Amino acid sequence: MNPLKSIHSNCGVFGIFGHPDASVMTYYGLHALQHRGQEAAGIATSEFDPEKNRYRFNIHKDHGLVLSVFSDPKILTDVLKGESAIGHTRYSTTGSGDKRNNIQPLRVNFKGGHLALSHNGNFTNTGILRDRLEDEGTLFQTTTDSELALHLIARSREEHMVDKILDAFRQIEGAYSICILTDDKLFAVRDPHGVRPLAFGKLEESFVFASETCAFDIISADYIRDVEPGEVIMIDRSVLESGKEESFSIGQAEKFKHCIFEYIYFSRPDSMIFEEKVDKVRRKLGKSLAEESPAPQRISDDEKKVAVINVPDSSNTATLGYFNATVKTNRDVKHEIGLIRSHYVGRTFIQPGQDKRKMKVKTKFNTVKGVINNRKIVIIDDSIVRGTTSKLLVELINKAGPKEVHLKITSPPVVAPCYYGMDFPSREELIANQMKGDIDKIRDELGLTSLHYLSFLSLLKSVPYKHSRTDYCTACFSGNYPINIEGLEKMNKHQFDD
Numbered sequence: 001m002n003p004l005k006s007i008h009s010n011c012g013v014f015g016i017f018g019h020p021d022a023s024v025m026t027y028y029g030l031h032a033l034q035h036r037g038q039e040a041a042g043i044a045t046s047e048f049d050p051e052k053n054r055y056r057f058n059i060h061k062d063h064g065l066v067l068s069v070f071s072d073p074k075i076l077t078d079v080l081k082g083e084s085a086i087g088h089t090r091y092s093t094t095g096s097g098d099k100r101n102n103i104q105p106l107r108v109n110f111k112g113g114h115l116a117l118s119h120n121g122n123f124t125n126t127g128i129l130r131d132r133l134e135d136e137g138t139l140f141q142t143t144t145d146s147e148l149a150l151h152l153i154a155r156s157r158e159e160h161m162v163d164k165i166l167d168a169f170r171q172i173e174g175a176y177s178i179c180i181l182t183d184d185k186l187f188a189v190r191d192p193h194g195v196r197p198l199a200f201g202k203l204e205e206s207f208v209f210a211s212e213t214c215a216f217d218i219i220s221a222d223y224i225r226d227v228e229p230g231e232v233i234m235i236d237r238s239v240l241e242s243g244k245e246e247s248f249s250i251g252q253a254e255k256f257k258h259c260i261f262e263y264i265y266f267s268r269p270d271s272m273i274f275e276e277k278v279d280k281v282r283r284k285l286g287k288s289l290a291e292e293s294p295a296p297q298r299i300s301d302d303e304k305k306v307a308v309i310n311v312p313d314s315s316n317t318a319t320l321g322y323f324n325a326t327v328k329t330n331r332d333v334k335h336e337i338g339l340i341r342s343h344y345v346g347r348t349f350i351q352p353g354q355d356k357r358k359m360k361v362k363t364k365f366n367t368v369k370g371v372i373n374n375r376k377i378v379i380i381d382d383s384i385v386r387g388t389t390s391k392l393l394v395e396l397i398n399k400a401g402p403k404e405v406h407l408k409i410t411s412p413p414v415v416a417p418c419y420y421g422m423d424f425p426s427r428e429e430l431i432a433n434q435m436k437g438d439i440d441k442i443r444d445e446l447g448l449t450s451l452h453y454l455s456f457l458s459l460l461k462s463v464p465y466k467h468s469r470t471d472y473c474t475a476c477f478s479g480n481y482p483i484n485i486e487g488l489e490k491m492n493k494h495q496f497d498d
Contacts, residue, residue, distance in 0.1 A: 011104070011120035011421070012036030012089040012211045013198070015179035017186035017235040019206035023080035026087040029208070029215035030066045035268060036120070036211060037089035041069045044105040044116040046181055047082035055183035057114040058082060061103045083206075084186055086179040088118035091423065101142045105181070110154040112161060113183040119146040120211055121176035121196045121421035125486040129171065149178065161185060162234050162248060169232070169250045173484060175259070175420035175473075177227070179209055186235045192250065193257040193483055194229030195420050195473055197273035200245070207235045207245065212271035226275055229256050253469075257482040260472040261422065263463055264411045265382045269317045276464045279317050284462045285410040285454065286321025286380065293408050293452035295378045298332040304375045309338035311381040311393065312365075318410045319380040333378070338371045338397070361392040372400035379407045384442070384453075385414050385424070387431030391446045404449040412456045413437065416479040424476060 012033030016022050026043050042061025049056055058080050062069045066089065070076060088104035107116040123129070126145040129152070134140070138151050152168035161182055175195030180187040188209040190198045201208045203221035210216060213223045227233055230252035233245050258274045259266075269279040295306050308326065310319035323335040342364055377397065384390050390407070397405055413432035417424040427433050435441040443451035454462075456477060463472060475481045 011091065011118070012215075013118040013120050013177060013179045013209070014087040014211070014215055015085070015118070015181065015186050015188060015209040016203070017084045017207050018237075018240045019083055019203060022083050022085035022206075023076045025203065025206075025208070025219050026085040027066065027070055027076055028218045029210055030087045030089050032215040032218045032268075033089050033211055034066055036266070037091035038065055039063065040090040040103040041066045041088065042090075042103050042105050043070070043076075043080055043085055043087045044107055044181055045080045045082035045085040046114065046183055048184075055114060057107060057109075057116060057181075059105065059107055059116070061088075061105065063100070063103065084181060086116060086118045086181045086186070099143065102144045104144075104146060106142065106144070106146055106150055108150045108154055112154070112164070114181075115150060115153060116181045117146060117150055118179045119144075119149070119176060120178070120198075121191065122174050122419060123148060123172050123176065124174035124419060124483055125172065126174075128486050145174075148172070149180075153180075162187070162232070162246075165189065165232060166248055166250055173486065175483060177211060184236055188227050188231075188233045189250070190227045190229055190231055191483075192230035192253045193255075193473075194226075194253075194274075195257055195259050195483070197258075197262060197267070198227040199272070200224050200227050200233060205240060205243075207239070209233075212267055212273055214268045214271040217270070223272060229253060255471040255482075256467070256469050257471055257473040259420065259422070260459070260463060260474050261383075261411075261418075261476060265314050266422070274464075274470075275466045281463060282317040282410070283321030283324075285459070286318035286323075287325040288458045288462045289318070289380070289408050289410050289452070289454050290322045290325035292455060292458055295326050295330055295333045296376050296404065296406065297330065298376075305334040306332050306376045306378060307336040307338060307371055308333055308378045308380065309336050309371070311379060312339060312341040315381050315410065318382065322378075322380050322408070336368075336371045338368050338377065338379075339393075340366050340368060342366075357388055358392050361389060361396060365393065365396060367397055367400040369400045372397060372402045375402055376404045377402045377406065379405065381407065381409055383411050383414060384409060384431060384446075386429050387434075387442065387446060394447045398447060405447075406450045407443075407446065407448050407452075409451075409453045412453050412459060412477040413439075413442075414476050416476055418476050419481065419485050420473065420475070420483065422476075 014029040040063045044059040105116040105118045123145040129148050153164045156164035156167040158164045158167050176191045177196040177198035178189040199213045201216045201221040201223045208221050232248040263281045267273050267278045271278050308323045415432050
């Protein structure tokens, strides 16, 4: 994924039950989900102590990448013991990402035992729920909305744990995919609209859950199906013996509202989300873009073939789709590697007078000048948000001496922020709004020969519809929010993240 993007998925979640190396499997699963959050990582395990005949929870979490947080292998072997675990990679959606208390999994102890939670998404009635719980005497330890679920479960008057969880999530609105670990059970919960992805799989006799199926591949687990929208799946010892999960419902929306940006940008191309291969969808987006906005022709045989290049890495497969569709009718194009991305850049040290963002672009990307020089260039990318990074990238390409630079985007203009678990800038920061939707003005601001966004209609035609209920959340492109957002002003006041 492009680390300079102005949009981020805020979390990746993983859970496993009934495996002797649960923490190690979770560690590798989080590695595969690292693109969904690079700010912090954590793992919690449930361990049974036969001498004391009771369970204990072990947890380790910190700021940083998975590799650095678990750099000492003894953390996995000697600290995070137990046959059940949940994990989390985090990217906060507001300004409290530096608070260690907000790093997940979150954990509480209550009269029903231990409870830990990993959460991807956002609750949209957070302000109302928090005010009510505070009035009832609840003390909050974090500024994350995820903690609300823990308190609602712990305070529920239902007798059984599954009923406590159902009771809690029937009060919560929003977009979420969640793994919950108790002393002797693992739960997976998905919101009734199915906005965020959550996959269900099996590793030998154990059961696993993950935000994306790429986390199954790394540990050789088999994908079974998605957790259904509005479904709560419970795994315990009896399920291991029967081999069949227990399923409950918190309700299901009339139409599912899968996040369409998961296909465009967030998910890895080697994953399956919403029961479809991401690579296949991105190639279709590229093909649709080629049909809408063909590559330019050569003027003469002496002119170099038009180079179609991608912005690494999220537009790689969409670029293949664009090129494969184009070359069938236009032999004047050639697929080239025109941008090289460094995957090993750490902190960028800025000298006085240097442009910080420009230095970040130059340290992470470089041009292949022999590909670009004296040539018409078609760049395929997935989105333009603020436009700042795109402008600097175009400047970098222009310095390599192309004849023309044509930028083609596999999504419509981003015009609205996301309140369902993605980190988008405010409306005022979005270049499409700054230029009042005038594509020519955006083109000129970025320094391009031409600019084309995939149309909204073509986007909707390019994504799969697996079921009669399948539909998509397109709020970032349309401004139409399919899930009610209660107490938005209070949410902003409290500055919740995750």
